[in-house]
Amino acid sequence: MPAPVIGVLALQGDVREHLHVLETLGARPLAVRRESELASVDGLVVPGGESTTMAKLARIFELLEPLRSRIAGGLPVFGTCAGMILLADRIEDGVVGQETLGGLDITVRRNAFGRQVDSFETSLEFAGLAERVHAVFIRAPWVEAVGDGVEVLSRVPDDAANGPAAGRIVAVRQGPLMATSFHPEVGGDGRVHRMFVDLVKQS
């Protein structure tokens, strides 16, 4: 199979970082702003940024329904941080009327880590990876609840020192959909993206 075309939704957020990691992994990255571009991708990354802004822009750019229909059609999608929020079927602490793309049977809590520690870095065990992943959290959501078909890939260590974040789910997969609360595109570790590229190749 030729290298898959992997789009990065390029309405807002840290688009360039994702394009760069995908390029280093030998995928063909494509910034997606129009329906015609969306139609040509084999997989899609929804980056970190601001989920409410991204949803509004997706509506303005007439991408909301095309995105929903490609997700319903089985397109592999990887959401990071705001991207996780956009893929979630249910949001806690969203703004009133906040729209999502949906598809992942999860409930996310926006800005869950709170003001004191809203941005931090740690290393986490991650299902399928031998070594821990360096995880950068920036005003991140966590996953409050998952449906039956959802595989948990990573959690904050269940250690009292982690306070209310202890044991919280921060990475999931459901069929062709993957999401992380943190930003694997920051910090030069391509292993989580490689997992997604492999998922795209298998689909």
Ligand SMILES: NC(=O)CC[C@H](N)C(=O)O
């Ligand atoms: N780094 C991020 O993507 C932050 C997400 C942001 N707090 C939101 O609600 O959309």
